[in-house]
Amino acid sequence: MRKASQLGELRLSGVSRAYGGHLALHPLDLTIRGGEFVALLGPSGCGKTTALNCLAGLLPLTSGEITMDGRRVDTLAPEKRGFGMVFQNYALFPHLTVRANVAFGLKMRRVSKAETRRRVDDVLDLVRLREHAHKHPGQLSGGQQQRVSIARAIVMEPPLVLMDEPLSNLDAALRLSMRSEIRRIHQEFGLTTIYVTHDQEEALSLADRLVVLHAGQVSQIGTPAELYEHPADAHVAAFMGYRNLLTLDLTAVEAAEAVAEGRGLKVRGTVVGGVRPRPGDTATVAIRPEDLRVAEGDEQPIAEATAEIVEYHGRVLHVEAVTAHGDRLHLRSAGTVRPGDALRVAVDAERALVFTDADTAALDD
Numbered sequence: 457m458r459k460a461s462q463l464g465e466l467r468l469s470g471v472s473r474a475y476g477g478h479l480a481l482h483p484l485d486l487t488i489r490g491g492e493f494v495a496l497l498g499p500s501g502c503g504k505t506t507a508l509n510c511l512a513g514l515l516p517l518t519s520g521e522i523t524m525d526g527r528r529v530d531t532l533a534p535e536k537r538g539f540g541m542v543f544q545n546y547a548l549f550p551h552l553t554v555r556a557n558v559a560f561g562l563k564m565r566r567v568s569k570a571e572t573r574r575r576v577d578d579v580l581d582l583v584r585l586r587e588h589a590h591k592h593p594g595q596l597s598g599g600q601q602q603r604v605s606i607a608r609a610i611v612m613e614p615p616l617v618l619m620d621e622p623l624s625n626l627d628a629a630l631r632l633s634m635r636s637e638i639r640r641i642h643q644e645f646g647l648t649t650i651y652v653t654h655d656q657e658e659a660l661s662l663a664d665r666l667v668v669l670h671a672g673q674v675s676q677i678g679t680p681a682e683l684y685e686h687p688a689d690a691h692v693a694a695f696m697g698y699r700n701l702l703t704l705d706l707t708a709v710e711a712a713e714a715v716a717e718g719r720g721l722k723v724r725g726t727v728v729g730g731v732r733p734r735p736g737d738t739a740t741v742a743i744r745p746e747d748l749r750v751a752e753g754d755e756q757p758i759a760e761a762t763a764e765i766v767e768y769h770g771r772v773l774h775v776e777a778v779t780a781h782g783d784r785l786h787l788r789s790a791g792t793v794r795p796g797d798a799l800r801v802a803v804d805a806e807r808a809l810v811f812t813d814a815d816t817a818a819l820d821d
Protein backbone atom coordinates (compact mmCIF):
# COMPACT_ATOMS: atom_id res chain seq x y z
CA MET A 457 0.00 0.00 0.00
CA ARG A 458 1.12 3.55 -0.67
CA LYS A 459 1.74 5.58 2.40
CA ALA A 460 1.10 9.13 3.43
CA SER A 461 3.53 11.54 1.83
CA GLN A 462 6.40 11.72 4.23
CA LEU A 463 6.78 14.80 6.35
CA GLY A 464 10.21 15.52 7.78
CA GLU A 465 9.27 18.16 10.29
CA LEU A 466 6.43 20.54 11.09
CA ARG A 467 7.44 23.56 13.10
CA LEU A 468 5.27 26.05 14.93
CA SER A 469 7.18 29.15 16.00
CA GLY A 470 5.48 31.64 18.30
CA VAL A 471 2.04 30.73 16.95
CA SER A 472 -0.66 32.67 18.79
CA ARG A 473 -4.29 33.57 18.30
CA ALA A 474 -6.39 36.27 19.91
CA TYR A 475 -10.15 36.77 19.76
CA GLY A 476 -10.76 40.49 20.17
CA GLY A 477 -8.32 41.41 22.91
CA HIS A 478 -8.30 37.94 24.46
CA LEU A 479 -5.29 35.72 23.80
CA ALA A 480 -6.88 32.25 23.43
CA LEU A 481 -3.56 30.71 22.41
CA HIS A 482 -0.35 32.18 23.80
CA PRO A 483 2.75 31.96 21.57
CA LEU A 484 3.32 28.26 21.00
CA ASP A 485 6.61 26.67 19.91
CA LEU A 486 6.38 23.08 18.86
CA THR A 487 8.30 20.84 16.48
CA ILE A 488 6.63 17.66 15.28
CA ARG A 489 8.68 14.97 13.55
CA GLY A 490 7.35 12.98 10.61
CA GLY A 491 5.51 9.88 11.78
CA GLU A 492 4.82 11.27 15.24
CA PHE A 493 1.44 11.12 16.98
CA VAL A 494 1.04 14.25 19.07
CA ALA A 495 -1.96 14.90 21.31
CA LEU A 496 -3.08 18.37 22.35
CA LEU A 497 -4.63 17.79 25.75
CA GLY A 498 -6.42 20.12 28.11
CA PRO A 499 -9.75 21.08 29.64
CA SER A 500 -12.54 22.77 27.73
CA GLY A 501 -11.59 26.25 26.65
CA CYS A 502 -7.80 25.78 26.96
CA GLY A 503 -7.20 26.56 23.29
CA LYS A 504 -6.85 23.09 21.73
CA THR A 505 -9.29 23.66 18.88
CA THR A 506 -7.90 27.14 18.30
CA ALA A 507 -4.42 25.64 17.88
CA LEU A 508 -5.73 22.96 15.51
CA ASN A 509 -7.71 25.44 13.44
CA CYS A 510 -4.63 27.67 13.14
CA LEU A 511 -2.73 24.64 11.81
CA ALA A 512 -5.53 23.78 9.41
CA GLY A 513 -5.71 27.33 8.10
CA LEU A 514 -9.30 27.79 9.27
CA LEU A 515 -8.13 30.61 11.54
CA PRO A 516 -5.48 33.22 10.72
CA LEU A 517 -2.58 33.46 13.18
CA THR A 518 -2.28 36.54 15.34
CA SER A 519 1.49 36.01 15.43
CA GLY A 520 4.10 33.44 14.52
CA GLU A 521 4.66 31.10 11.63
CA ILE A 522 4.24 27.46 10.66
CA THR A 523 6.71 25.68 8.41
CA MET A 524 6.72 22.23 6.87
CA ASP A 525 10.22 21.02 6.08
CA GLY A 526 11.33 24.62 6.09
CA ARG A 527 8.54 25.79 3.77
CA ARG A 528 6.11 28.38 5.14
CA VAL A 529 2.55 27.02 5.19
CA ASP A 530 0.60 29.41 7.42
CA THR A 531 0.27 31.79 4.50
CA LEU A 532 -1.45 29.10 2.39
CA ALA A 533 -5.21 28.55 2.12
CA PRO A 534 -6.48 25.42 3.92
CA GLU A 535 -6.82 23.36 0.73
CA LYS A 536 -3.30 24.28 -0.38
CA ARG A 537 -1.84 22.86 2.84
CA GLY A 538 -3.17 19.44 1.91
CA PHE A 539 -3.73 18.33 5.51
CA GLY A 540 -6.27 15.62 6.33
CA MET A 541 -9.02 16.64 8.75
CA VAL A 542 -11.12 14.35 10.95
CA PHE A 543 -13.80 15.92 13.09
CA GLN A 544 -16.10 14.86 15.90
CA ASN A 545 -19.15 15.04 13.58
CA TYR A 546 -17.99 12.90 10.69
CA ALA A 547 -19.10 15.47 8.08
CA LEU A 548 -19.80 12.81 5.44
CA PHE A 549 -22.03 13.39 2.42
CA PRO A 550 -25.23 11.50 3.32
CA HIS A 551 -26.35 11.02 -0.30
CA LEU A 552 -23.05 9.43 -1.40
CA THR A 553 -21.94 5.85 -0.79
CA VAL A 554 -18.95 5.09 1.39
CA ARG A 555 -16.84 4.59 -1.74
CA ALA A 556 -18.00 7.89 -3.27
CA ASN A 557 -17.37 9.73 0.01
CA VAL A 558 -13.82 8.40 0.16
CA ALA A 559 -13.21 9.02 -3.56
CA PHE A 560 -14.56 12.58 -3.46
CA GLY A 561 -11.27 14.41 -2.92
CA LEU A 562 -9.49 12.35 -5.57
CA LYS A 563 -12.25 13.15 -8.05
CA MET A 564 -11.87 16.86 -7.30
CA ARG A 565 -8.17 16.50 -8.05
CA ARG A 566 -8.96 14.68 -11.30
CA VAL A 567 -7.06 11.56 -10.33
CA SER A 568 -7.68 8.81 -12.93
CA LYS A 569 -10.50 6.31 -12.37
CA ALA A 570 -8.15 3.36 -12.16
CA GLU A 571 -5.90 5.01 -9.59
CA THR A 572 -8.89 6.27 -7.61
CA ARG A 573 -10.31 2.74 -7.43
CA ARG A 574 -6.99 1.33 -6.28
CA ARG A 575 -6.37 3.97 -3.64
CA VAL A 576 -9.94 3.84 -2.32
CA ASP A 577 -9.79 0.04 -2.11
CA ASP A 578 -6.50 0.26 -0.25
CA VAL A 579 -7.76 2.66 2.40
CA LEU A 580 -11.10 0.85 2.74
CA ASP A 581 -9.08 -2.29 3.49
CA LEU A 582 -7.00 -0.35 5.95
CA VAL A 583 -10.06 0.90 7.87
CA ARG A 584 -11.74 -2.50 7.37
CA LEU A 585 -14.78 -1.19 5.49
CA ARG A 586 -14.33 -2.71 2.03
CA GLU A 587 -17.49 -4.80 2.36
CA HIS A 588 -19.48 -1.68 3.29
CA ALA A 589 -18.27 0.34 0.29
CA HIS A 590 -21.69 0.37 -1.39
CA LYS A 591 -23.60 1.58 1.68
CA HIS A 592 -24.63 5.11 2.59
CA PRO A 593 -23.41 6.73 5.84
CA GLY A 594 -26.89 6.44 7.36
CA GLN A 595 -26.59 2.64 7.18
CA LEU A 596 -23.39 2.58 9.25
CA SER A 597 -22.66 2.71 12.98
CA GLY A 598 -20.97 5.78 14.47
CA GLY A 599 -17.63 3.98 14.62
CA GLN A 600 -17.91 2.90 10.99
CA GLN A 601 -18.83 6.44 9.93
CA GLN A 602 -15.80 7.76 11.75
CA ARG A 603 -13.63 5.22 9.93
CA VAL A 604 -15.07 6.48 6.63
CA SER A 605 -14.08 10.02 7.57
CA ILE A 606 -10.56 8.79 8.45
CA ALA A 607 -10.38 6.91 5.12
CA ARG A 608 -11.51 10.04 3.28
CA ALA A 609 -8.76 12.06 4.94
CA ILE A 610 -5.92 9.61 4.39
CA VAL A 611 -6.77 8.58 0.82
CA MET A 612 -5.32 11.96 -0.14
CA GLU A 613 -1.99 10.79 1.32
CA PRO A 614 -1.67 13.93 3.41
CA PRO A 615 1.59 14.94 5.06
CA LEU A 616 -0.33 15.65 8.27
CA VAL A 617 -3.69 14.55 9.70
CA LEU A 618 -5.51 16.77 12.18
CA MET A 619 -8.11 15.12 14.39
CA ASP A 620 -10.45 17.10 16.65
CA GLU A 621 -12.03 14.91 19.36
CA PRO A 622 -12.88 12.25 16.75
CA LEU A 623 -14.21 9.76 19.30
CA SER A 624 -16.40 11.98 21.44
CA ASN A 625 -19.66 11.02 19.72
CA LEU A 626 -19.10 7.30 20.26
CA ASP A 627 -20.18 5.19 23.21
CA ALA A 628 -17.58 3.98 25.71
CA ALA A 629 -16.96 0.52 24.20
CA LEU A 630 -16.66 1.87 20.67
CA ARG A 631 -14.30 4.60 21.82
CA LEU A 632 -11.94 1.97 23.16
CA SER A 633 -11.91 -0.11 20.00
CA MET A 634 -11.65 2.97 17.74
CA ARG A 635 -8.72 4.16 19.84
CA SER A 636 -6.65 1.13 18.91
CA GLU A 637 -7.92 1.36 15.30
CA ILE A 638 -6.67 4.95 15.05
CA ARG A 639 -3.27 3.98 16.43
CA ARG A 640 -3.03 1.03 14.03
CA ILE A 641 -4.03 3.15 11.01
CA HIS A 642 -1.55 5.85 12.06
CA GLN A 643 1.27 3.30 12.13
CA GLU A 644 0.35 1.26 9.08
CA PHE A 645 -0.16 4.29 6.87
CA GLY A 646 2.89 6.12 8.21
CA LEU A 647 0.85 9.18 9.19
CA THR A 648 1.88 12.22 11.13
CA THR A 649 -1.06 12.99 13.38
CA ILE A 650 -2.09 15.84 15.65
CA TYR A 651 -5.00 14.83 17.83
CA VAL A 652 -7.07 17.11 20.05
CA THR A 653 -8.73 15.66 23.13
CA HIS A 654 -9.72 16.52 26.69
CA ASP A 655 -9.52 12.84 27.65
CA GLN A 656 -6.17 12.04 29.25
CA GLU A 657 -6.58 8.30 28.91
CA GLU A 658 -7.14 8.69 25.19
CA ALA A 659 -4.12 10.97 24.89
CA LEU A 660 -1.87 8.72 26.98
CA SER A 661 -2.80 5.58 25.10
CA LEU A 662 -2.53 7.08 21.61
CA ALA A 663 0.18 9.68 21.53
CA ASP A 664 3.95 9.53 21.27
CA ARG A 665 4.02 13.01 22.82
CA LEU A 666 1.49 15.15 24.61
CA VAL A 667 1.15 18.91 24.69
CA VAL A 668 -0.81 19.87 27.79
CA LEU A 669 -2.51 23.24 27.48
CA HIS A 670 -4.02 25.33 30.21
CA ALA A 671 -5.72 28.69 29.65
CA GLY A 672 -4.08 29.01 26.24
CA GLN A 673 -0.58 28.26 27.49
CA VAL A 674 1.58 25.16 27.33
CA SER A 675 1.92 23.57 30.75
CA GLN A 676 4.21 20.78 29.54
CA ILE A 677 5.30 18.87 26.44
CA GLY A 678 6.55 15.33 26.82
CA THR A 679 6.05 11.61 26.36
CA PRO A 680 3.24 9.95 28.31
CA ALA A 681 5.82 8.47 30.71
CA GLU A 682 7.53 11.83 31.28
CA LEU A 683 4.25 13.57 32.06
CA TYR A 684 3.00 10.74 34.21
CA GLU A 685 6.20 10.44 36.23
CA HIS A 686 7.23 14.10 36.30
CA PRO A 687 4.26 16.45 35.90
CA ALA A 688 5.60 20.01 35.62
CA ASP A 689 2.72 21.69 37.41
CA ALA A 690 -0.47 20.95 39.29
CA HIS A 691 -2.58 21.23 36.12
CA VAL A 692 -0.61 18.50 34.42
CA ALA A 693 -0.73 16.44 37.61
CA ALA A 694 -4.51 16.81 37.68
CA PHE A 695 -4.63 15.45 34.13
CA MET A 696 -2.23 12.60 34.89
CA GLY A 697 -4.38 10.97 37.52
CA TYR A 698 -3.29 12.81 40.68
CA ARG A 699 -6.82 12.89 42.01
CA ASN A 700 -5.84 14.13 45.44
CA LEU A 701 -5.06 17.83 45.06
CA LEU A 702 -4.79 19.54 48.40
CA THR A 703 -4.26 23.28 48.78
CA LEU A 704 -2.22 23.73 51.96
CA ASP A 705 0.34 26.09 53.53
CA LEU A 706 4.01 25.24 53.71
CA THR A 707 5.31 25.11 57.28
CA ALA A 708 8.83 23.85 56.55
CA VAL A 709 11.09 23.56 53.50
CA GLU A 710 14.21 21.39 53.66
CA ALA A 711 16.26 20.73 50.51
CA ALA A 712 13.98 18.88 48.09
CA GLU A 713 11.19 18.28 50.59
CA ALA A 714 8.56 20.46 52.17
CA VAL A 715 5.91 20.05 54.82
CA ALA A 716 2.44 21.32 53.96
CA GLU A 717 -0.31 21.72 56.55
CA GLY A 718 -3.88 22.83 56.98
CA ARG A 719 -7.37 21.63 57.94
CA GLY A 720 -6.00 18.73 60.01
CA LEU A 721 -3.73 17.54 57.20
CA LYS A 722 0.06 17.39 57.44
CA VAL A 723 1.92 16.09 54.39
CA ARG A 724 5.64 15.79 53.74
CA GLY A 725 6.24 15.87 50.01
CA THR A 726 8.76 16.43 47.22
CA VAL A 727 9.07 19.95 45.83
CA VAL A 728 8.53 20.18 42.05
CA GLY A 729 9.27 23.13 39.78
CA GLY A 730 11.93 25.74 39.38
CA VAL A 731 10.74 28.17 42.05
CA ARG A 732 12.13 27.43 45.49
CA PRO A 733 9.21 27.70 47.93
CA ARG A 734 9.34 29.26 51.39
CA PRO A 735 7.43 28.52 54.57
CA GLY A 736 4.16 30.41 54.48
CA ASP A 737 3.69 29.86 50.72
CA THR A 738 0.47 28.27 49.56
CA ALA A 739 1.07 24.96 47.77
CA THR A 740 -0.85 22.27 45.98
CA VAL A 741 0.04 18.79 47.13
CA ALA A 742 -0.75 16.19 44.46
CA ILE A 743 -1.03 12.48 45.28
CA ARG A 744 -2.25 9.61 43.12
CA PRO A 745 -4.91 7.39 44.69
CA GLU A 746 -2.63 4.38 44.22
CA ASP A 747 0.04 6.07 46.38
CA LEU A 748 -2.30 6.96 49.23
CA ARG A 749 -2.96 4.12 51.65
CA VAL A 750 -4.06 3.14 55.11
CA ALA A 751 -1.14 3.83 57.53
CA GLU A 752 0.67 0.83 58.95
CA GLY A 753 1.70 0.44 62.62
CA ASP A 754 3.08 3.65 64.10
CA GLU A 755 3.63 5.26 60.72
CA GLN A 756 2.93 9.02 60.67
CA PRO A 757 -0.40 9.59 58.86
CA ILE A 758 -1.16 12.69 56.78
CA ALA A 759 -4.73 12.76 58.06
CA GLU A 760 -7.50 10.90 59.77
CA ALA A 761 -10.57 10.33 57.70
CA THR A 762 -13.78 8.34 57.58
CA ALA A 763 -14.29 5.86 54.75
CA GLU A 764 -17.39 6.89 52.83
CA ILE A 765 -17.38 4.97 49.54
CA VAL A 766 -15.66 1.60 49.17
CA GLU A 767 -15.50 -0.06 45.75
CA TYR A 768 -14.19 -3.55 45.09
CA HIS A 769 -11.66 -3.63 42.20
CA GLY A 770 -10.15 -7.10 42.31
CA ARG A 771 -7.09 -7.18 44.57
CA VAL A 772 -7.47 -3.65 45.90
CA LEU A 773 -10.31 -1.57 47.22
CA HIS A 774 -10.87 1.95 45.93
CA VAL A 775 -11.75 4.04 48.95
CA GLU A 776 -13.08 7.59 49.19
CA ALA A 777 -12.66 8.96 52.69
CA VAL A 778 -13.57 12.34 54.16
CA THR A 779 -11.60 14.24 56.81
CA ALA A 780 -13.26 16.11 59.69
CA HIS A 781 -12.73 19.34 57.68
CA GLY A 782 -14.43 17.91 54.61
CA ASP A 783 -11.39 17.14 52.42
CA ARG A 784 -12.07 14.16 50.22
CA LEU A 785 -9.24 11.64 49.88
CA HIS A 786 -9.01 8.92 47.23
CA LEU A 787 -6.90 5.95 48.27
CA ARG A 788 -6.33 2.25 47.76
CA SER A 789 -6.40 -0.50 50.34
CA ALA A 790 -5.31 -4.12 50.03
CA GLY A 791 -6.94 -4.86 53.42
CA THR A 792 -10.60 -4.77 54.35
CA VAL A 793 -12.21 -1.33 54.70
CA ARG A 794 -15.88 -0.72 55.30
CA PRO A 795 -17.89 2.49 54.92
CA GLY A 796 -17.80 4.32 58.25
CA ASP A 797 -14.36 2.97 59.28
CA ALA A 798 -12.00 5.51 60.82
CA LEU A 799 -8.80 5.48 58.75
CA ARG A 800 -5.32 6.85 59.26
CA VAL A 801 -4.14 7.75 55.77
CA ALA A 802 -0.45 7.77 54.74
CA VAL A 803 1.79 8.49 51.74
CA ASP A 804 5.55 8.26 51.10
CA ALA A 805 7.16 11.71 50.80
CA GLU A 806 8.55 10.97 47.31
CA ARG A 807 5.02 10.16 46.12
CA ALA A 808 3.45 13.43 47.30
CA LEU A 809 4.35 16.24 44.87
CA VAL A 810 4.42 19.81 46.14
CA PHE A 811 3.69 22.51 43.54
CA THR A 812 3.85 26.20 44.36
CA ASP A 813 4.05 27.92 40.99
CA ALA A 814 0.68 27.00 39.47
CA ASP A 815 -2.43 29.10 39.52
CA THR A 816 -4.11 26.65 41.86
CA ALA A 817 -7.38 28.55 42.02
CA ALA A 818 -7.95 27.48 38.41
CA LEU A 819 -7.64 23.77 39.14
CA ASP A 820 -11.38 23.35 39.38
CA ASP A 821 -11.86 24.61 35.80
Ligand code: ATP
Pocket residue numbers: 475476480498499500501502503504505506507654
Ligand atom coordinates in the same frame (compact mmCIF):
# COMPACT_ATOMS: atom_id res chain seq x y z
P1 ATP B 1 -13.34 22.75 23.84
O1 ATP B 1 -12.74 21.44 24.23
O2 ATP B 1 -14.49 23.17 24.71
O3 ATP B 1 -13.64 22.86 22.37
P2 ATP B 1 -10.85 24.13 23.46
O4 ATP B 1 -9.74 23.78 24.35
O5 ATP B 1 -10.81 23.54 22.08
O6 ATP B 1 -12.23 23.85 24.15
P3 ATP B 1 -11.03 26.68 22.12
O7 ATP B 1 -12.27 26.36 21.39
O8 ATP B 1 -9.76 26.70 21.36
O9 ATP B 1 -10.84 25.71 23.36
O10 ATP B 1 -11.23 28.07 22.85
C1 ATP B 1 -10.19 28.73 23.55
C2 ATP B 1 -10.71 30.05 24.12
O11 ATP B 1 -11.04 30.93 23.07
C3 ATP B 1 -11.95 29.91 24.97
O12 ATP B 1 -11.84 30.81 26.04
C4 ATP B 1 -13.07 30.30 24.03
O13 ATP B 1 -14.15 30.85 24.73
C5 ATP B 1 -12.39 31.33 23.15
N1 ATP B 1 -12.96 31.34 21.78
C6 ATP B 1 -12.98 30.30 20.92
N2 ATP B 1 -13.53 30.66 19.74
C7 ATP B 1 -13.86 31.98 19.85
C8 ATP B 1 -14.46 32.93 18.96
N3 ATP B 1 -14.81 32.62 17.73
N4 ATP B 1 -14.64 34.18 19.44
C9 ATP B 1 -14.26 34.52 20.68
N5 ATP B 1 -13.69 33.68 21.57
C10 ATP B 1 -13.49 32.41 21.16
